[in-house]
Amino acid sequence: MNNDLVLRAATKWLSPVIILFALYVQFHGDYSPGGGFQAGVIFSSAILLYALTYGMQAALQLIPEWVLRLGASLGVLLYAGVGVVAMLKGGNFLNYSVLAEEPVAGQHIGIIIIELGVGLTVASVMVLLFFTFARRVAPE
Amino acid sequence: MNEQLTILLVVIPLIAAPITALFKNKDIAWAITLLVSTACFVLSVIIMLDVIDGKHVIYELGGWRPPWGIEYKIDALNAFIALIVSGIATISSIYAKSSVEHEIDDSTIPLFYAAFQLCLLGLLGIALTGDVFNLFVFLEISSLSTYALISMGKHRKALTAAFSYLILGTVGATFFLIGVGFLFAASGSLNTADIAQRFETFAHMQLVETALIFMVLGIALKAAVFPLHSWLPNAYSQAPSAVSVFLSATATKVSIYALYRVLFDLYPVQYWVDMLMPQILLSLGCVAVIYGSYRAWQQVEMKRLLAFSSVAQIGYMIIGLALLNQNGLTASIMHLFNHAVIKATLFMGAGILLYRANTTDLGSLRGMGRDIPWSFAAMVIAGLSLIGVPGTVGFITKWYLLESAIETGQWIVVVTIVIGSVLAIGYVWKIVESLYFRSSRKVHIHAVESGDDSVGKTPIGMAVALWIGAGLCIFFGLNTDLSFDAATTAALSLLKQ
Amino acid sequence: MIDYIVGHINYWLIIAVMMVGLYTLMSRSNLIKKLAGLAMFQTAVILFYVSLGKVDGGTVPIVAEGYTLYSNPLPQVLMLTAIVVGVATTALGFALVIRIKEAYESVEEHEISQMDEKE
Numbered sequence: 171m172n173n174d175l176v177l178r179a180a181t182k183w184l185s186p187v188i189i190l191f192a193l194y195v196q197f198h199g200d201y202s203p204g205g206g207f208q209a210g211v212i213f214s215s216a217i218l219l220y221a222l223t224y225g226m227q228a229a230l231q232l233i234p235e236w237v238l239r240l241g242a243s244l245g246v247l248l249y250a251g252v253g254v255v256a257m258l259k260g261g262n263f264l265n266y267s268v269l270a271e272e273p274v275a276g277q278h279i280g281i282i283i284i285e286l287g288v289g290l291t292v293a294s295v296m297v298l299l300f301f302t303f304a305r306r307v308a309p310e
Numbered sequence: 311m312n313e314q315l316t317i318l319l320v321v322i323p324l325i326a327a328p329i330t331a332l333f334k335n336k337d338i339a340w341a342i343t344l345l346v347s348t349a350c351f352v353l354s355v356i357i358m359l360d361v362i363d364g365k366h367v368i369y370e371l372g373g374w375r376p377p378w379g380i381e382y383k384i385d386a387l388n389a390f391i392a393l394i395v396s397g398i399a400t401i402s403s404i405y406a407k408s409s410v411e412h413e414i415d416d417s418t419i420p421l422f423y424a425a426f427q428l429c430l431l432g433l434l435g436i437a438l439t440g441d442v443f444n445l446f447v448f449l450e451i452s453s454l455s456t457y458a459l460i461s462m463g464k465h466r467k468a469l470t471a472a473f474s475y476l477i478l479g480t481v482g483a484t485f486f487l488i489g490v491g492f493l494f495a496a497s498g499s500l501n502t503a504d505i506a507q508r509f510e511t512f513a514h515m516q517l518v519e520t521a522l523i524f525m526v527l528g529i530a531l532k533a534a535v536f537p538l539h540s541w542l543p544n545a546y547s548q549a550p551s552a553v554s555v556f557l558s559a560t561a562t563k564v565s566i567y568a569l570y571r572v573l574f575d576l577y578p579v580q581y582w583v584d585m586l587m588p589q590i591l592l593s594l595g596c597v598a599v600i601y602g603s604y605r606a607w608q609q610v611e612m613k614r615l616l617a618f619s620s621v622a623q624i625g626y627m628i629i630g631l632a633l634l635n636q637n638g639l640t641a642s643i644m645h646l647f648n649h650a651v652i653k654a655t656l657f658m659g660a661g662i663l664l665y666r667a668n669t670t671d672l673g674s675l676r677g678m679g680r681d682i683p684w685s686f687a688a689m690v691i692a693g694l695s696l697i698g699v700p701g702t703v704g705f706i707t708k709w710y711l712l713e714s715a716i717e718t719g720q721w722i723v724v725v726t727i728v729i730g731s732v733l734a735i736g737y738v739w740k741i742v743e744s745l746y747f748r749s750s751r752k753v754h755i756h757a758v759e760s761g762d763d764s765v766g767k768t769p770i771g772m773a774v775a776l777w778i779g780a781g782l783c784i785f786f787g788l789n790t791d792l793s794f795d796a797a798t799t800a801a802l803s804l805l806k807q
Numbered sequence: 808m809i810d811y812i813v814g815h816i817n818y819w820l821i822i823a824v825m826m827v828g829l830y831t832l833m834s835r836s837n838l839i840k841k842l843a844g845l846a847m848f849q850t851a852v853i854l855f856y857v858s859l860g861k862v863d864g865g866t867v868p869i870v871a872e873g874y875t876l877y878s879n880p881l882p883q884v885l886m887l888t889a890i891v892v893g894v895a896t897t898a899l900g901f902a903l904v905i906r907i908k909e910a911y912e913s914v915e916e917h918e919i920s921q922m923d924e925k926e
Contacts, residue, residue: 243328263317265373450892466910
């Protein structure tokens with residue numbers, strides 16, 4: 171499959187578009203349907219596509235496993251971190267309103283960072299799952 | 311007390327778990343785990359002292375008012391469960407260090423501890439939340455990490471045990487989710503207090519009854535109530551020792567707690583009394599006691615024996631619940647604590663045997679008790695508590711359970727408790743006999759991997775944890791005020807008296 | 808009667824999916840098929856919740872001028888969590904199946920239990 175020109179060319183064209191779409195879904199999550207979960211899965215599908223056409227080695231060069239582990243942990247920490255910052259600022263856990271001067275601005279900041287954390291974790295975990303399985307039961 | 315402390319119980323493990331997963335060093339991972347469990351334990355004690363006289367602490371997550379937001383409502387029962395979970399977590403993390411190094415590959419140890427903390431997070435979350443969907447999420451967090459922890463057992467049977475637990479546990483959780491969905495369709499709310507308050511307005515719907523059946527079935531599967539216990543013996547006997555200690559003492563207890571919440575807080579008591587549920591639960595509890603004790607008596611492998619004994623002990627908790635009076639419920643809640651301490655101690659003993667002799671097969675362990683007199687003594691203390699000898703924790707629960715049964719005239723329960731205790735003497739004696747009175751066959755020496763001379767001694771952490779457990783068995787058996795007060799307050803708040 | 812059946816068509820279909828999942832889960836000996844059944848069972852519950860939130864004539868729950876009737880967004884949000892739980896369960900299940908395959912050289916339940924009994 172590695173030598174199929176159509177697949178290779180199509181992947182090169184598609185991957186950036188998928189990633190762009192993922193970022194769109196990610197950052198419009200507070201106004202329109204979308205958010206971290208969906209964006210994370212879409213983002214990971216771009217990496218998966220790349221890994222399927224160019225092989226595991228190339229994909230691992232693109233994103234090494236330790237980056238994914240770090241990303242998965244960092245996302246959770248970002249999520250919990252926002253909650254803790256809200257607590258330090260005198261609100262309850264995950265109360266975004268206290269994050270900025272104005273409650274509405276605080277809600278915006280809060281949800282965007284939270285969704286960023288969610289997106290980071292979901293994308294990393296999905297790719298990590300794929301890599302783990304692919305390595306374990308590699309066809310060749 | 312600052313109410314922000316309550317949420318820290320969930321936030322501390324949430325932050326610590328991903329950090330632990332990043333470390334490669336097993337000692338750092340263990341230190342973080344011990345620190346997290348101890349911090350949670352201290353917090354639980356502070357919260358317990360605050361609510362023991364019947365007060366509530368309410369915490370609104372994200373500042374959203376209930377019923378829209380998730381609300382944590384802490385009363386004596388919540389705090390009691392959180393105390394059990396975090397206390398056992400502390401003891402098992404003291405115990406875990408050498409035991410885990412012995413049983414698990416060095417490279418996976420940090421991940422093991424991360425999963426352990428996630429499990430702690432899930433169990434504490436269940437204990438705190440006042441929102442039924444949130445309860446489902448925490449149930450799944452704890453269960454998923456449990457499956458992973460069990461699969462790390464040494465033998466390949468651990469994998470199949472974890473797999474069948476995964477299938478059954480997920481079916482149970484999904485049943486609970488269906489129940490929550492039905493209740494949500496009827497009431498339009500997920501907040502326990504809100505649903506209970508407006509219960510009359512939708513009580514006539516068929517959906518509400520179906521919802522209760524689904525929820526109770528789902529939780530009963532998770533709590534291993536007879537006849538839904540089939541996953542438990544394999545899962546507990548194949549898991550790594552430290553995991554057996556932690557899970558046997560907490561996982562099923564927390565599910566029983568969820569059962570209390572659904573039956574007493576979500577639904578009015580009269581509603582399910584009309585459905586004949588107390589009679590059903592009472593019969594299942596009695597059968598569980600006799601069947602579990604009998605099967606335990608039949609076993610020849612120590613961890614499996616203890617696991618079947620857990621099935622029997624869960625039966626006592628269900629009986630206490632189904633008797634539906636203050637003494638019964640108090641006994642049931644106290645037994646959550648007492649059994650947690652007893653079973654944790656016994657599983658720690660089994661873990662030490664596994665560490666020293668590389669087997670928990672009673673036949674191969676003959677005479678082993680004479681080689682480790684102190685650990686053996688601690689196990690005997692816990693065994694006596696399991697039987698219910700006066701002066702130990704086990705006696706207290708059986709006493710109140712008997713009192714309650716006589717009060718309500720349920721003679722069948724009295725007979726069951728007597729038979730259960732006789733069988734318990736049988737299976738505890740079986741352990742004592744083969745460990746101490748049989749002549750030693752020295753088979754265990756052959757089973758030890760050659761060149762590993764560290765096995766000659768019990769590691770200090772394991773011994774200390776074992777003796778803390780045994781000490782608690784005696785301390786709370788003689789000094790019942792603390793656990794009794796907490797359990798009584800909890801029982802009264804459940805019965806709305 | 809006909810009205811009742813047609814009016815609740817979504818629930819009938821969901822029950823059908825759920826039963827297919829549960830039947831697959833219980834009747835198959837192949838562990839991967841069991842997991843597939845489990846995933847179907849969970850999916851049925853997700854569909855059930857989502858169809859609970861549907862309001863006749865309601866639009867997507869985004870505030871905009873000219874629309875006053877919205878579908879209930881809460882069940883969908885809940886199911887987002889349930890989907891994640893489902894994915895995690897399936898992934899963990901597959902990971903276990905791979906390790907079982909490595910340890911036993913088989914993914915058939917009856918063969919595995921035979922091997923366990925022999926020991």
